[in-house]
Amino acid sequence: MSDNPTRPLIEMAAVSKFFGDFQALRNIDLVVHKGERIVVCGPSGSGKSTLIRCINRLEKHNEGIITIDGIELTDKVADIDAVRREVGMVFQSFNLFPHMSIIKNLMIAQQLVRKTPKKEAREIAMHYLQRVKIPEQAEKYPIQLSGGQQQRVAIARALCMKPKIILFDEPTSALDPEMINEVLDVMVDLADEGMTMICVTHEMGFARSVADRIIFMDEGEIIEQASPADFFDNPENERTSAFLDQILKH
Amino acid sequence: MSFDLNLVLESLPQMLAGFGITLKLLLVSGSLGLVLAIVLLLMRMSGKFYLDWLAQIYIYVFRGTPILVQIFIIYYGLPQFEAVRDSVFWSILREPTGCAILALTLNTGAYVSEILRGGVLGVDKGLLEAGSALGMSARHKLIYITTPLATRLALPAYSNDVISLLKSTALASTITIADMTGIARTIVADTYAPYEVFISLAIVYMIFTLAIQKLFGLFERYLSRHTRRED
Numbered sequence: 001m002s003d004n005p006t007r008p009l010i011e012m013a014a015v016s017k018f019f020g021d022f023q024a025l026r027n028i029d030l031v032v033h034k035g036e037r038i039v040v041c042g043p044s045g046s047g048k049s050t051l052i053r054c055i056n057r058l059e060k061h062n063e064g065i066i067t068i069d070g071i072e073l074t075d076k077v078a079d080i081d082a083v084r085r086e087v088g089m090v091f092q093s094f095n096l097f098p099h100m101s102i103i104k105n106l107m108i109a110q111q112l113v114r115k116t117p118k119k120e121a122r123e124i125a126m127h128y129l130q131r132v133k134i135p136e137q138a139e140k141y142p143i144q145l146s147g148g149q150q151q152r153v154a155i156a157r158a159l160c161m162k163p164k165i166i167l168f169d170e171p172t173s174a175l176d177p178e179m180i181n182e183v184l185d186v187m188v189d190l191a192d193e194g195m196t197m198i199c200v201t202h203e204m205g206f207a208r209s210v211a212d213r214i215i216f217m218d219e220g221e222i223i224e225q226a227s228p229a230d231f232f233d234n235p236e237n238e239r240t241s242a243f244l245d246q247i248l249k250h
Numbered sequence: 251m252s253f254d255l256n257l258v259l260e261s262l263p264q265m266l267a268g269f270g271i272t273l274k275l276l277l278v279s280g281s282l283g284l285v286l287a288i289v290l291l292l293m294r295m296s297g298k299f300y301l302d303w304l305a306q307i308y309i310y311v312f313r314g315t316p317i318l319v320q321i322f323i324i325y326y327g328l329p330q331f332e333a334v335r336d337s338v339f340w341s342i343l344r345e346p347t348g349c350a351i352l353a354l355t356l357n358t359g360a361y362v363s364e365i366l367r368g369g370v371l372g373v374d375k376g377l378l379e380a381g382s383a384l385g386m387s388a389r390h391k392l393i394y395i396t397t398p399l400a401t402r403l404a405l406p407a408y409s410n411d412v413i414s415l416l417k418s419t420a421l422a423s424t425i426t427i428a429d430m431t432g433i434a435r436t437i438v439a440d441t442y443a444p445y446e447v448f449i450s451l452a453i454v455y456m457i458f459t460l461a462i463q464k465l466f467g468l469f470e471r472y473l474s475r476h477t478r479r480e481d
Contacts, residue, residue, distance in 0.1 A: 098377075112394070158384075
Protein backbone atom coordinates (compact mmCIF):
# COMPACT_ATOMS: atom_id res chain seq x y z
CA MET A 1 0.00 0.00 0.00
CA SER A 2 1.56 3.30 -1.01
CA ASP A 3 0.67 6.50 0.75
CA ASN A 4 -0.81 8.76 -1.84
CA PRO A 5 -1.51 12.04 -0.09
CA THR A 6 -4.28 13.08 -2.46
CA ARG A 7 -6.12 9.78 -2.38
CA PRO A 8 -8.97 9.68 0.15
CA LEU A 9 -8.66 7.11 2.95
CA ILE A 10 -12.33 6.21 2.71
CA GLU A 11 -14.47 6.37 -0.39
CA MET A 12 -18.06 5.17 -0.40
CA ALA A 13 -19.96 5.44 -3.66
CA ALA A 14 -23.69 4.75 -3.96
CA VAL A 15 -23.57 2.28 -1.07
CA SER A 16 -26.77 0.54 -0.03
CA LYS A 17 -27.34 -2.04 2.66
CA PHE A 18 -30.39 -4.19 3.30
CA PHE A 19 -31.41 -6.27 6.29
CA GLY A 20 -34.00 -8.49 4.63
CA ASP A 21 -36.60 -6.05 3.27
CA PHE A 22 -35.41 -3.21 5.45
CA GLN A 23 -33.05 -0.79 3.75
CA ALA A 24 -30.55 0.40 6.34
CA LEU A 25 -28.38 2.47 4.00
CA ARG A 26 -29.58 4.32 0.90
CA ASN A 27 -27.15 5.44 -1.73
CA ILE A 28 -24.44 6.64 0.60
CA ASP A 29 -21.68 8.77 -0.93
CA LEU A 30 -18.93 9.66 1.48
CA VAL A 31 -15.31 10.68 1.09
CA VAL A 32 -12.96 10.97 4.06
CA HIS A 33 -9.39 12.24 3.76
CA LYS A 34 -6.44 11.58 6.01
CA GLY A 35 -6.63 13.47 9.28
CA GLU A 36 -10.30 14.33 8.98
CA ARG A 37 -12.50 14.10 12.04
CA ILE A 38 -16.05 13.22 11.16
CA VAL A 39 -18.99 13.05 13.55
CA VAL A 40 -22.04 11.11 12.44
CA CYS A 41 -25.31 11.84 14.18
CA GLY A 42 -28.98 11.22 13.63
CA PRO A 43 -31.99 9.62 15.24
CA SER A 44 -31.94 6.05 16.42
CA GLY A 45 -32.27 3.57 13.56
CA SER A 46 -31.01 6.08 11.00
CA GLY A 47 -28.15 3.83 9.86
CA LYS A 48 -25.23 5.56 11.62
CA SER A 49 -23.80 2.39 13.13
CA THR A 50 -24.44 0.39 9.97
CA LEU A 51 -22.55 3.03 8.01
CA ILE A 52 -19.36 2.71 10.03
CA ARG A 53 -19.71 -1.06 10.41
CA CYS A 54 -19.61 -1.32 6.61
CA ILE A 55 -16.24 0.45 6.60
CA ASN A 56 -14.49 -2.50 8.33
CA ARG A 57 -16.96 -4.98 6.95
CA LEU A 58 -18.61 -6.04 10.15
CA GLU A 59 -21.57 -5.53 7.83
CA LYS A 60 -21.44 -6.39 4.17
CA HIS A 61 -22.87 -3.74 1.86
CA ASN A 62 -25.19 -4.92 -0.90
CA GLU A 63 -24.73 -2.21 -3.52
CA GLY A 64 -22.14 0.37 -4.38
CA ILE A 65 -18.39 0.51 -3.83
CA ILE A 66 -16.39 1.00 -0.65
CA THR A 67 -12.66 1.62 -0.99
CA ILE A 68 -10.43 1.94 2.07
CA ASP A 69 -6.94 3.30 1.47
CA GLY A 70 -7.07 2.02 -2.10
CA ILE A 71 -8.44 -1.43 -1.27
CA GLU A 72 -11.93 -2.20 -2.49
CA LEU A 73 -14.02 -4.19 -0.01
CA THR A 74 -15.30 -7.35 -1.65
CA ASP A 75 -15.70 -10.92 -0.42
CA LYS A 76 -11.94 -11.41 -0.74
CA VAL A 77 -10.80 -12.38 2.75
CA ALA A 78 -7.26 -11.10 2.19
CA ASP A 79 -8.60 -7.64 1.32
CA ILE A 80 -10.94 -7.61 4.30
CA ASP A 81 -8.05 -8.56 6.58
CA ALA A 82 -5.87 -5.86 5.03
CA VAL A 83 -8.57 -3.24 5.61
CA ARG A 84 -9.15 -4.37 9.19
CA ARG A 85 -5.47 -3.99 9.91
CA GLU A 86 -5.77 -0.31 8.97
CA VAL A 87 -9.10 0.42 10.66
CA GLY A 88 -9.54 0.32 14.42
CA MET A 89 -12.92 0.27 16.10
CA VAL A 90 -14.29 1.20 19.49
CA PHE A 91 -17.68 -0.16 20.47
CA GLN A 92 -20.49 1.13 22.63
CA SER A 93 -20.24 -1.92 24.92
CA PHE A 94 -16.39 -1.90 25.06
CA ASN A 95 -16.17 -5.59 24.08
CA LEU A 96 -12.98 -6.23 25.99
CA PHE A 97 -12.16 -9.94 26.17
CA PRO A 98 -13.39 -10.74 29.69
CA HIS A 99 -11.15 -13.77 30.21
CA MET A 100 -7.91 -11.90 29.48
CA SER A 101 -6.10 -9.38 31.65
CA ILE A 102 -5.99 -5.79 30.38
CA ILE A 103 -2.43 -6.16 29.09
CA LYS A 104 -3.36 -9.41 27.32
CA ASN A 105 -6.34 -7.67 25.72
CA LEU A 106 -3.88 -5.18 24.25
CA MET A 107 -1.29 -7.76 23.20
CA ILE A 108 -3.31 -10.59 21.69
CA ALA A 109 -4.12 -9.07 18.30
CA GLN A 110 -0.65 -7.57 17.95
CA GLN A 111 0.84 -11.02 18.42
CA LEU A 112 -1.65 -12.90 16.25
CA VAL A 113 -2.34 -10.39 13.50
CA ARG A 114 0.76 -8.19 13.36
CA LYS A 115 3.07 -11.06 14.45
CA THR A 116 4.71 -8.67 16.89
CA PRO A 117 7.08 -10.50 19.29
CA LYS A 118 5.68 -10.80 22.81
CA LYS A 119 8.14 -8.45 24.48
CA GLU A 120 7.59 -5.71 21.93
CA ALA A 121 3.81 -6.21 22.04
CA ARG A 122 3.92 -5.72 25.80
CA GLU A 123 5.94 -2.52 25.42
CA ILE A 124 3.52 -1.14 22.85
CA ALA A 125 0.59 -2.12 25.08
CA MET A 126 2.11 -0.36 28.10
CA HIS A 127 2.84 2.70 25.98
CA TYR A 128 -0.81 3.07 24.99
CA LEU A 129 -2.08 2.22 28.49
CA GLN A 130 0.02 5.13 29.68
CA ARG A 131 -1.49 7.33 27.01
CA VAL A 132 -5.00 6.54 28.25
CA LYS A 133 -3.64 7.07 31.78
CA ILE A 134 -4.27 3.68 33.36
CA PRO A 135 -0.96 1.77 33.22
CA GLU A 136 -1.52 0.60 36.81
CA GLN A 137 -4.50 -1.51 35.71
CA ALA A 138 -2.45 -3.66 33.32
CA GLU A 139 -2.71 -6.93 35.22
CA LYS A 140 -6.39 -6.65 36.16
CA TYR A 141 -9.35 -8.20 34.40
CA PRO A 142 -11.85 -5.98 32.58
CA ILE A 143 -14.61 -6.54 35.14
CA GLN A 144 -12.44 -4.96 37.84
CA LEU A 145 -12.36 -1.64 35.96
CA SER A 146 -15.00 1.09 35.74
CA GLY A 147 -16.87 1.62 32.48
CA GLY A 148 -14.82 4.69 31.63
CA GLN A 149 -11.58 2.81 32.27
CA GLN A 150 -12.76 -0.13 30.18
CA GLN A 151 -13.56 2.14 27.27
CA ARG A 152 -10.14 3.78 27.52
CA VAL A 153 -8.58 0.31 27.44
CA ALA A 154 -10.67 -0.44 24.35
CA ILE A 155 -9.31 2.71 22.68
CA ALA A 156 -5.76 1.70 23.67
CA ARG A 157 -6.38 -1.76 22.26
CA ALA A 158 -7.37 -0.26 18.91
CA LEU A 159 -4.33 2.06 18.95
CA CYS A 160 -1.93 -0.84 19.57
CA MET A 161 -2.67 -2.01 16.04
CA LYS A 162 -1.41 1.37 14.70
CA PRO A 163 -4.53 1.95 12.61
CA LYS A 164 -4.83 4.72 10.02
CA ILE A 165 -8.49 5.24 10.86
CA ILE A 166 -10.47 4.73 14.06
CA LEU A 167 -14.22 4.21 14.06
CA PHE A 168 -16.14 5.04 17.22
CA ASP A 169 -19.59 3.52 17.56
CA GLU A 170 -21.34 5.53 20.29
CA PRO A 171 -18.34 5.17 22.61
CA THR A 172 -19.91 7.03 25.53
CA SER A 173 -23.52 5.87 25.29
CA ALA A 174 -23.10 3.01 27.76
CA LEU A 175 -21.24 5.13 30.32
CA ASP A 176 -22.40 6.82 33.49
CA PRO A 177 -22.34 10.60 33.03
CA GLU A 178 -19.33 11.16 35.29
CA MET A 179 -17.22 8.84 33.12
CA ILE A 180 -18.05 10.34 29.75
CA ASN A 181 -15.46 13.10 29.91
CA GLU A 182 -12.49 10.86 30.64
CA VAL A 183 -13.27 8.99 27.41
CA LEU A 184 -13.94 12.13 25.39
CA ASP A 185 -10.62 13.59 26.65
CA VAL A 186 -8.76 10.64 25.16
CA MET A 187 -10.64 11.08 21.90
CA VAL A 188 -9.80 14.80 21.79
CA ASP A 189 -6.12 13.94 22.32
CA LEU A 190 -6.28 11.54 19.41
CA ALA A 191 -7.93 14.15 17.23
CA ASP A 192 -5.24 16.68 18.14
CA GLU A 193 -2.58 14.23 17.02
CA GLY A 194 -4.14 14.02 13.59
CA MET A 195 -5.83 10.62 13.76
CA THR A 196 -8.46 10.08 11.10
CA MET A 197 -11.66 9.45 13.03
CA ILE A 198 -15.30 8.74 12.37
CA CYS A 199 -17.43 9.01 15.49
CA VAL A 200 -21.04 8.08 15.82
CA THR A 201 -22.04 10.04 18.90
CA HIS A 202 -24.69 12.15 20.54
CA GLU A 203 -22.10 14.27 22.32
CA MET A 204 -22.80 17.53 20.54
CA GLY A 205 -20.22 19.45 22.57
CA PHE A 206 -17.54 17.07 21.31
CA ALA A 207 -18.92 17.36 17.77
CA ARG A 208 -18.82 21.13 17.85
CA SER A 209 -15.28 21.42 19.21
CA VAL A 210 -13.56 18.49 17.48
CA ALA A 211 -15.28 17.64 14.20
CA ASP A 212 -14.14 18.96 10.86
CA ARG A 213 -17.42 17.85 9.41
CA ILE A 214 -20.72 16.65 10.84
CA ILE A 215 -22.87 14.20 8.95
CA PHE A 216 -26.54 13.99 9.73
CA MET A 217 -28.35 10.79 8.78
CA ASP A 218 -32.00 9.85 8.76
CA GLU A 219 -33.70 6.72 7.43
CA GLY A 220 -30.46 5.39 5.96
CA GLU A 221 -29.61 8.53 4.03
CA ILE A 222 -27.05 11.24 4.50
CA ILE A 223 -29.29 14.28 4.82
CA GLU A 224 -26.67 16.90 5.45
CA GLN A 225 -22.90 17.30 5.70
CA ALA A 226 -21.52 20.52 7.07
CA SER A 227 -18.89 22.13 9.24
CA PRO A 228 -19.90 22.33 12.90
CA ALA A 229 -20.56 26.05 12.62
CA ASP A 230 -22.94 25.66 9.67
CA PHE A 231 -24.45 22.49 11.07
CA PHE A 232 -25.45 23.92 14.43
CA ASP A 233 -26.19 27.50 13.43
CA ASN A 234 -27.58 27.24 9.89
CA PRO A 235 -28.82 23.71 9.25
CA GLU A 236 -30.07 23.49 5.67
CA ASN A 237 -32.49 20.65 6.08
CA GLU A 238 -35.58 20.86 8.26
CA ARG A 239 -35.05 17.29 9.49
CA THR A 240 -31.65 18.41 10.80
CA SER A 241 -33.19 21.36 12.62
CA ALA A 242 -35.89 19.15 14.09
CA PHE A 243 -33.24 16.69 15.31
CA LEU A 244 -31.10 19.45 16.81
CA ASP A 245 -34.16 20.96 18.54
CA GLN A 246 -34.82 17.56 20.06
CA ILE A 247 -31.37 16.85 21.45
CA LEU A 248 -30.38 20.39 22.40
CA LYS A 249 -33.68 21.15 24.11
CA HIS A 250 -32.43 20.69 27.66
CA MET B 251 -36.21 -58.59 57.99
CA SER B 252 -32.96 -57.38 59.48
CA PHE B 253 -30.15 -55.44 57.91
CA ASP B 254 -27.01 -57.59 57.74
CA LEU B 255 -24.10 -55.22 58.33
CA ASN B 256 -21.55 -58.00 58.02
CA LEU B 257 -22.75 -58.69 54.53
CA VAL B 258 -22.22 -55.04 53.66
CA LEU B 259 -18.69 -55.15 55.03
CA GLU B 260 -17.97 -58.32 53.12
CA SER B 261 -19.45 -57.29 49.81
CA LEU B 262 -18.05 -53.74 49.71
CA PRO B 263 -14.44 -54.80 49.00
CA GLN B 264 -15.68 -57.22 46.37
CA MET B 265 -17.66 -54.52 44.61
CA LEU B 266 -14.76 -52.10 44.86
CA ALA B 267 -12.72 -54.63 42.89
CA GLY B 268 -14.96 -53.57 39.98
CA PHE B 269 -14.17 -49.89 40.57
CA GLY B 270 -11.28 -50.04 38.11
CA ILE B 271 -13.57 -51.22 35.32
CA THR B 272 -16.21 -48.60 36.15
CA LEU B 273 -13.50 -45.94 36.15
CA LYS B 274 -12.10 -47.22 32.85
CA LEU B 275 -15.54 -47.19 31.21
CA LEU B 276 -16.08 -43.64 32.45
CA LEU B 277 -12.69 -42.21 31.52
CA VAL B 278 -12.26 -43.89 28.14
CA SER B 279 -15.79 -43.31 26.86
CA GLY B 280 -15.84 -39.88 28.50
CA SER B 281 -12.72 -38.68 26.69
CA LEU B 282 -13.51 -40.36 23.37
CA GLY B 283 -17.05 -39.00 23.67
CA LEU B 284 -15.68 -35.49 24.19
CA VAL B 285 -13.56 -35.79 21.06
CA LEU B 286 -16.61 -37.04 19.13
CA ALA B 287 -18.68 -34.17 20.57
CA ILE B 288 -16.15 -31.61 19.34
CA VAL B 289 -16.14 -33.18 15.87
CA LEU B 290 -19.95 -33.09 15.78
CA LEU B 291 -19.92 -29.48 17.02
CA LEU B 292 -17.45 -28.41 14.31
CA MET B 293 -19.66 -30.17 11.73
CA ARG B 294 -22.68 -28.25 13.00
CA MET B 295 -20.83 -24.94 12.92
CA SER B 296 -19.07 -25.60 9.60
CA GLY B 297 -21.67 -23.74 7.54
CA LYS B 298 -21.70 -26.74 5.17
CA PHE B 299 -25.29 -27.97 5.16
CA TYR B 300 -24.42 -31.63 4.48
CA LEU B 301 -22.04 -31.78 7.45
CA ASP B 302 -24.57 -29.99 9.63
CA TRP B 303 -27.37 -32.38 8.59
CA LEU B 304 -25.21 -35.43 9.10
CA ALA B 305 -24.35 -34.32 12.62
CA GLN B 306 -27.98 -33.46 13.36
CA ILE B 307 -29.18 -36.87 12.19
CA TYR B 308 -26.52 -38.57 14.28
CA ILE B 309 -27.45 -36.57 17.37
CA TYR B 310 -31.14 -37.26 16.81
CA VAL B 311 -30.60 -41.02 16.50
CA PHE B 312 -28.42 -41.34 19.59
CA ARG B 313 -30.49 -39.04 21.76
CA GLY B 314 -33.67 -40.62 20.48
CA THR B 315 -32.94 -44.22 21.55
CA PRO B 316 -32.28 -45.74 24.98
CA ILE B 317 -28.64 -46.34 25.72
CA LEU B 318 -29.47 -49.89 26.82
CA VAL B 319 -30.86 -50.59 23.37
CA GLN B 320 -27.73 -49.09 21.81
CA ILE B 321 -25.55 -51.38 23.94
CA PHE B 322 -27.62 -54.41 22.89
CA ILE B 323 -27.49 -53.47 19.22
CA ILE B 324 -23.72 -53.13 19.32
CA TYR B 325 -23.06 -56.22 21.48
CA TYR B 326 -25.62 -58.65 20.09
CA GLY B 327 -26.34 -57.11 16.70
CA LEU B 328 -23.06 -56.11 15.10
CA PRO B 329 -21.27 -59.50 15.32
CA GLN B 330 -23.97 -60.97 13.06
CA PHE B 331 -22.41 -59.17 10.13
CA GLU B 332 -19.47 -60.94 8.59
CA ALA B 333 -18.02 -57.62 7.47
CA VAL B 334 -17.81 -56.57 11.11
CA ARG B 335 -16.18 -59.84 12.13
CA ASP B 336 -13.63 -59.47 9.35
CA SER B 337 -12.88 -55.82 10.04
CA VAL B 338 -10.04 -54.39 12.10
CA PHE B 339 -12.60 -53.35 14.70
CA TRP B 340 -13.41 -56.96 15.56
CA SER B 341 -10.70 -57.10 18.19
CA ILE B 342 -12.60 -54.35 20.02
CA LEU B 343 -16.13 -55.47 19.26
CA ARG B 344 -15.60 -59.13 20.26
CA GLU B 345 -14.99 -57.95 23.82
CA PRO B 346 -18.00 -56.78 25.87
CA THR B 347 -15.89 -53.97 27.33
CA GLY B 348 -15.11 -52.70 23.83
CA CYS B 349 -18.81 -52.79 22.97
CA ALA B 350 -19.78 -50.96 26.15
CA ILE B 351 -17.15 -48.27 25.61
CA LEU B 352 -18.26 -47.84 22.01
CA ALA B 353 -21.92 -47.51 22.96
CA LEU B 354 -21.23 -45.10 25.83
CA THR B 355 -18.91 -43.02 23.62
CA LEU B 356 -21.38 -42.73 20.78
CA ASN B 357 -24.16 -41.84 23.19
CA THR B 358 -22.36 -39.28 25.32
CA GLY B 359 -20.82 -37.69 22.21
CA ALA B 360 -24.30 -36.82 20.95
CA TYR B 361 -25.36 -35.20 24.21
CA VAL B 362 -22.12 -33.39 24.89
CA SER B 363 -21.98 -31.84 21.41
CA GLU B 364 -25.30 -30.14 22.13
CA ILE B 365 -24.02 -28.98 25.52
CA LEU B 366 -20.93 -27.48 23.87
CA ARG B 367 -23.09 -25.86 21.22
CA GLY B 368 -25.05 -24.17 23.99
CA GLY B 369 -21.77 -22.79 25.31
CA VAL B 370 -20.69 -21.53 21.88
CA LEU B 371 -24.05 -19.84 21.29
CA GLY B 372 -23.73 -18.15 24.67
CA VAL B 373 -20.54 -16.29 23.76
CA ASP B 374 -21.24 -12.57 23.34
CA LYS B 375 -21.28 -11.73 19.62
CA GLY B 376 -19.77 -8.35 20.39
CA LEU B 377 -16.53 -10.03 21.47
CA LEU B 378 -16.26 -11.81 18.14
CA GLU B 379 -16.90 -8.52 16.36
CA ALA B 380 -14.14 -6.94 18.43
CA GLY B 381 -11.88 -9.80 17.33
CA SER B 382 -12.81 -9.25 13.69
CA ALA B 383 -12.27 -5.51 13.98
CA LEU B 384 -8.77 -6.23 15.31
CA GLY B 385 -8.12 -8.35 12.23
CA MET B 386 -8.25 -11.74 13.92
CA SER B 387 -9.00 -14.66 11.60
CA ALA B 388 -11.90 -17.06 12.13
CA ARG B 389 -9.46 -19.63 13.50
CA HIS B 390 -7.90 -17.17 15.95
CA LYS B 391 -11.32 -16.12 17.18
CA LEU B 392 -12.31 -19.76 17.67
CA ILE B 393 -9.15 -20.59 19.62
CA TYR B 394 -8.69 -17.46 21.71
CA ILE B 395 -12.23 -16.13 22.21
CA THR B 396 -14.93 -18.73 21.60
CA THR B 397 -13.28 -21.81 23.09
CA PRO B 398 -12.29 -20.47 26.51
CA LEU B 399 -15.57 -18.61 27.04
CA ALA B 400 -17.77 -21.41 25.71
CA THR B 401 -15.95 -23.93 27.90
CA ARG B 402 -16.79 -21.92 30.99
CA LEU B 403 -20.42 -21.55 29.91
CA ALA B 404 -20.81 -25.25 29.08
CA LEU B 405 -19.10 -26.59 32.18
CA PRO B 406 -22.07 -26.93 34.59
CA ALA B 407 -24.13 -28.81 32.00
CA TYR B 408 -21.10 -30.86 31.01
CA SER B 409 -20.40 -31.99 34.59
CA ASN B 410 -24.02 -33.09 34.69
CA ASP B 411 -23.42 -35.27 31.65
CA VAL B 412 -20.25 -36.81 33.11
CA ILE B 413 -22.20 -37.80 36.22
CA SER B 414 -24.93 -39.21 34.04
CA LEU B 415 -22.30 -41.15 32.08
CA LEU B 416 -20.94 -42.60 35.32
CA LYS B 417 -24.34 -44.05 36.05
CA SER B 418 -24.78 -45.29 32.49
CA THR B 419 -21.63 -47.38 32.93
CA ALA B 420 -23.72 -49.59 35.23
CA LEU B 421 -25.60 -50.76 32.14
CA ALA B 422 -22.41 -52.50 31.02
CA SER B 423 -23.22 -55.14 33.60
CA THR B 424 -26.06 -56.29 31.32
CA ILE B 425 -23.52 -57.57 28.80
CA THR B 426 -21.49 -59.67 31.28
CA ILE B 427 -19.04 -56.96 32.32
CA ALA B 428 -17.88 -57.21 35.92
CA ASP B 429 -17.99 -53.54 36.81
CA MET B 430 -19.20 -52.56 40.29
CA THR B 431 -22.82 -53.17 39.38
CA GLY B 432 -21.99 -56.44 37.66
CA ILE B 433 -20.22 -57.71 40.76
CA ALA B 434 -23.09 -56.54 42.96
CA ARG B 435 -25.54 -58.52 40.86
CA THR B 436 -23.41 -61.63 41.21
CA ILE B 437 -23.26 -61.18 44.99
CA VAL B 438 -27.04 -60.73 45.12
CA ALA B 439 -27.52 -63.90 43.07
CA ASP B 440 -25.38 -65.77 45.62
CA THR B 441 -26.72 -64.27 48.84
CA TYR B 442 -30.33 -63.26 48.04
CA ALA B 443 -29.66 -60.03 49.91
CA PRO B 444 -30.49 -57.33 47.39
CA TYR B 445 -31.22 -54.72 50.03
CA GLU B 446 -27.80 -54.62 51.71
CA VAL B 447 -25.80 -55.10 48.56
CA PHE B 448 -27.52 -52.60 46.32
CA ILE B 449 -27.67 -49.95 49.04
CA SER B 450 -23.93 -50.32 49.56
CA LEU B 451 -23.47 -50.06 45.82
CA ALA B 452 -25.62 -46.94 45.66
CA ILE B 453 -23.48 -45.30 48.35
CA VAL B 454 -20.30 -46.07 46.41
CA TYR B 455 -21.76 -44.37 43.31
CA MET B 456 -22.78 -41.38 45.43
CA ILE B 457 -19.26 -40.95 46.79
CA PHE B 458 -17.90 -41.23 43.26
CA THR B 459 -20.39 -38.60 42.08
CA LEU B 460 -19.38 -36.29 44.91
CA ALA B 461 -15.76 -36.53 43.82
CA ILE B 462 -16.69 -35.66 40.23
CA GLN B 463 -18.76 -32.71 41.42
CA LYS B 464 -15.92 -31.35 43.52
CA LEU B 465 -13.47 -31.74 40.68
CA PHE B 466 -15.69 -29.79 38.29
CA GLY B 467 -16.35 -27.24 41.01
CA LEU B 468 -12.60 -26.53 41.22
CA PHE B 469 -12.28 -26.34 37.44
CA GLU B 470 -15.23 -23.98 37.22
CA ARG B 471 -13.70 -21.76 39.88
CA TYR B 472 -10.47 -21.68 37.92
CA LEU B 473 -12.20 -20.79 34.64
CA SER B 474 -14.29 -18.11 36.38
CA ARG B 475 -11.34 -16.31 37.92
CA HIS B 476 -11.89 -13.36 35.58
CA THR B 477 -15.49 -12.87 36.73
CA ARG B 478 -14.51 -12.04 40.30
CA ARG B 479 -14.07 -8.38 41.05
CA GLU B 480 -11.48 -8.87 43.76
CA ASP B 481 -8.30 -10.88 43.56
